[in-house]
Amino acid sequence: xxxxxxxxxxxxFGGLRAVDSVTLDIGQGKLTSVIGPNGAGKTTLYNLxxxxxxxxxxRIIFNGEDITNLPIHKIVKKGISRSFQILNxxxxxxxxxxxxxxxxxxxxxxxxLFSNPDKFNSVKEETYRIIREIGLSGKEEVPVKLLSYGDxxxxxxxxxxxxxxxLLLLDExxxxxxxxxxxxxxEFMKKLSSQLTLIVVEHDMxxxxxxxxxxxxxxxxKILAQGTPDEIRGNDKVQEAYLGGQYCLA
Amino acid sequence: xxxxxxxxxxxxxxxxIFAVVALGFTLILGVMQVINFTHGILxxxxxxxxxxxxxxxxxxxxxxxxxxxxxxxxxxLERLVIHRTYGGNPLFGLLLTFGLATALEEVxxxxxxxxGYSVAAPLFAAGSVDLGFMFYSKYRLLLAALTIIIILLxxxxxxxxxxxxxxxxxxxxxxxxxxxxxxxxRMRTFVFAxxxxxxxxxxVIAAPIWxxxxxxxxxxxxxxxxxxxxxxxxxxxxxxxxxxxxGMSTSISVMFWPRISDIxxxxxxxxxxxxxxRGLMGxxxxxxx
Amino acid sequence: xxxxxxxxxxFPYIPYIGRYISLGTEVILWSLFALGFNxxxxxxxxxxxxxxxxxxxxxxxxxxxxxxxxxxxxxxLMMSILITGxxxxxxxxxxxxxxxxxxxxxxxxxxxxxYFIAFRWEELTGGETGLSGIDRVNISxxxxxxxxxxxxxNYYYFVLVIFILCTLFIWKIVHSPFGKVLQAIRENEIRxxxxxxxxxxxxxxxxxxxxxFAGLAGGLYTLLINSAFPFVLDWTQSxxxxxxxxxxxxxxxxxxxxxxxAIFIVSRDLLSTYWESWMLIxxxxxxxxxxxxxxxxxxxxxxxxxxxxx
Numbered sequence: 133x134x135x136x137x138x139x140x141x142x143x144x145f146g147g148l149r150a151v152d153s154v155t156l157d158i159g160q161g162k163l164t165s166v167i168g169p170n171g172a173g174k175t176t177l178y179n180l181x182x183x184x185x186x187x188x189x190x191r192i193i194f195n196g197e198d199i200t201n202l203p204i205h206k207i208v209k210k211g212i213s214r215s216f217q218i219l220n221x222x223x224x225x226x227x228x229x230x231x232x233x234x235x236x237x238x239x240x241x242x243x244x245l246f247s248n249p250d251k252f253n254s255v256k257e258e259t260y261r262i263i264r265e266i267g268l269s270g271k272e273e274v275p276v277k278l279l280s281y282g283d284x285x286x287x288x289x290x291x292x293x294x295x296x297x298x299l300l301l302l303d304e305x306x307x308x309x310x311x312x313x314x315x316x317x318x319e320f321m322k323k324l325s326s327q328l329t330l331i332v333v334e335h336d337m338x339x340x341x342x343x344x345x346x347x348x349x350x351x352x353x354k355i356l357a358q359g360t361p362d363e364i365r366g367n368d369k370v371q372e373a374y375l376g377g378q379y380c381l382a
Numbered sequence: 383x384x385x386x387x388x389x390x391x392x393x394x395x396x397x398x399i400f401a402v403v404a405l406g407f408t409l410i411l412g413v414m415q416v417i418n419f420t421h422g423i424l425x426x427x428x429x430x431x432x433x434x435x436x437x438x439x440x441x442x443x444x445x446x447x448x449x450x451x452x453x454x455x456x457x458x459l460e461r462l463v464i465h466r467t468y469g470g471n472p473l474f475g476l477l478l479t480f481g482l483a484t485a486l487e488e489v490x491x492x493x494x495x496x497x498g499y500s501v502a503a504p505l506f507a508a509g510s511v512d513l514g515f516m517f518y519s520k521y522r523l524l525l526a527a528l529t530i531i532i533i534l535l536x537x538x539x540x541x542x543x544x545x546x547x548x549x550x551x552x553x554x555x556x557x558x559x560x561x562x563x564x565x566x567x568r569m570r571t572f573v574f575a576x577x578x579x580x581x582x583x584x585x586v587i588a589a590p591i592w593x594x595x596x597x598x599x600x601x602x603x604x605x606x607x608x609x610x611x612x613x614x615x616x617x618x619x620x621x622x623x624x625x626x627x628x629g630m631s632t633s634i635s636v637m638f639w640p641r642i643s644d645i646x647x648x649x650x651x652x653x654x655x656x657x658x659x660r661g662l663m664g665x666x667x668x669x670x671x
Numbered sequence: 672x673x674x675x676x677x678x679x680x681x682f683p684y685i686p687y688i689g690r691y692i693s694l695g696t697e698v699i700l701w702s703l704f705a706l707g708f709n710x711x712x713x714x715x716x717x718x719x720x721x722x723x724x725x726x727x728x729x730x731x732x733x734x735x736x737x738x739x740x741x742x743x744x745x746x747x748l749m750m751s752i753l754i755t756g757x758x759x760x761x762x763x764x765x766x767x768x769x770x771x772x773x774x775x776x777x778x779x780x781x782x783x784x785x786y787f788i789a790f791r792w793e794e795l796t797g798g799e800t801g802l803s804g805i806d807r808v809n810i811s812x813x814x815x816x817x818x819x820x821x822x823x824x825n826y827y828y829f830v831l832v833i834f835i836l837c838t839l840f841i842w843k844i845v846h847s848p849f850g851k852v853l854q855a856i857r858e859n860e861i862r863x864x865x866x867x868x869x870x871x872x873x874x875x876x877x878x879x880x881x882x883x884f885a886g887l888a889g890g891l892y893t894l895l896i897n898s899a900f901p902f903v904l905d906w907t908q909s910x911x912x913x914x915x916x917x918x919x920x921x922x923x924x925x926x927x928x929x930x931x932x933a934i935f936i937v938s939r940d941l942l943s944t945y946w947e948s949w950m951l952i953x954x955x956x957x958x959x960x961x962x963x964x965x966x967x968x969x970x971x972x973x974x975x976x977x978x979x980x981x
Binding site: 411415417463466467471472473474476477478480481482483484485486487488489491492604607608610611615641642644645648649651652655 | 712718720765771772773775776777779780781783784787788790791792907910913914917948950951952953954955956957958961962965
Binding site for chain 1: 843844846847848849851852854855858859861862863864865866867868869870872873876979
């Protein structure tokens, strides 16, 4: 059962076709990895699905509903959330404030002009709980810009989770991390995939092959191949696309 | 009918002056993302220098020397203060140039006095000429010719020289300029100087048909804003075409309904922005992000 | 905060400077304007360079209503707030999706349109000569007592009371969930969207609310000088309010705008009295502040601890 479907999604930037007629089904409850060389269109695909940019043609269907031209915040409210390849946090605010803002939104308190947010116990408790769960207790008052890179990467994923999405899109979540941190994130993703549907853009093939239920390979804006990890491993076209690159699929 | 024609042609002439001023403004805005409030004052300096110099060196030499002085002033301003605001909150550049413009306007008052002056057209261009279908001021025709030449020169520079090409690219996408390397600070100073010279030249040429007053800078700056937004930030043709449109519409509306002539440019801008949020010829704008 | 209120309350009794009551009133109403404006600038990070127009609309609304509709106190002031609020809401729709330079440019353009309307629509606004004869009517509680607002000191306290109420109001707003979202937008609008906030709506809200206070300040100003002239709308007013807000430290401290307004108004008054070419200094002060104390005076004093407004 597909939680997300794209139909013929296309996006041009000037003369460049970044995403070329992409038709895709994302299975509910599964962890789908999207791989491909840089410039294959993966991030653009994310931008299209989450509403940051509008497609030139094609449709996006989420849980049976056409979300193609909806603005970002509406799509988020419907249950899609996303993390960024380049950290996109509130750097000057504290860890607590970063998480708190997400929880406040999810619990519906945003537009209130006269309430006192210090009295929102459920928001506070949930924020502390989340911070505890990701193992960053004690660092609540630290401005995010002062946290370690590994902590900030975890926060990047966590902050996207505050919206309680049913579909989470992760964009190179292990980018720039050392191997223990990679394992940490990898396990975190495995845990998450039992609770929600995940799409992960990744370059680390070990991670991809070990956690994915389904793999989609993109190249020059098109889908080159898709299938289970074993199928992809044995796929000649995919091997060819990566020839000369950094990836060894053996 | 001749009345209408004369308003229309006046509008074209006005539009040409606007276009030259707007060109300088849009280059600075596009390349450095600075809303340069001093642009109006530099225009005024052009006119005042022309006024002072013409008594001694005559029209043509004043036309050459005055803009150079203005360019120098612009250069000094840029090197000394303005460049420090690049890349920061756009409000800072705006406020800084606003402060400079206010201070400089006062300097003009201190040096040249408060009342306005009339600058006479040079003798060879005084009076009118018979165009067949109407009589028209010789000077305005000269003005039109000069501004067209200037616009052409700028076009040649932007299109046909490698340096100009980089600037032209940088005006609509300054990230591009950074990628193309070269000496960025020097390029920016150069752009500012060019912009200043354009403002100064416009001031010199416009002086005989405009009353030369300390507040003339403000009078030209507002239309410049509108033209640049209407035409598209950083766009050569956008500034030229929008300048002509604004000049014509202002002039013609003076004929039919003088009261709204001030507002017409803004109304036009508003309408165009509804359909083309980046202006007539604006391209991808770093300024929106 | 109470410290500030007490200083203002005691001001008329301070020797020497207490005599300049009208100046004091002006400081208070500009503080009000700047505080409201800072919701937009300091908290949301939107650089409006056209708020002078809203001040002016409030000023003219009060004047026009007083002279042509009802010679009262509360109704013209109410109209200042409502009519300005209306126009700010309208303009807000135009600009809410914009940011940075485009935002600034459009606010400048819009404010110019209002300026020209005030200048040219003579039947309504009195054109270049403006409106005059706008008196301050007594506040009367029937059968109880009547306060003569035409005396400077009574008007001073009247404005002060309004100021105190509004300051508390603004304080509440910026410390509410709404206010927190505004700060999030300032820090990272895209992330805020991805958290599910309709940032355009919040920006519009901040814009409109700041407009209400600008209008109120404008109306109070008209009553102060008993007239309304086109200069209340010109872009120097817009520049002034931005400068005050920055000068005092509005980008790092809630009270920055108040300090900025006080220093600005007083210096301007002093300078213009003693030197005819004071505009030179005025302009140079702008330059100085932007270059050397961009976080304002309170930012300077607060040091590295306070980098952003909370």
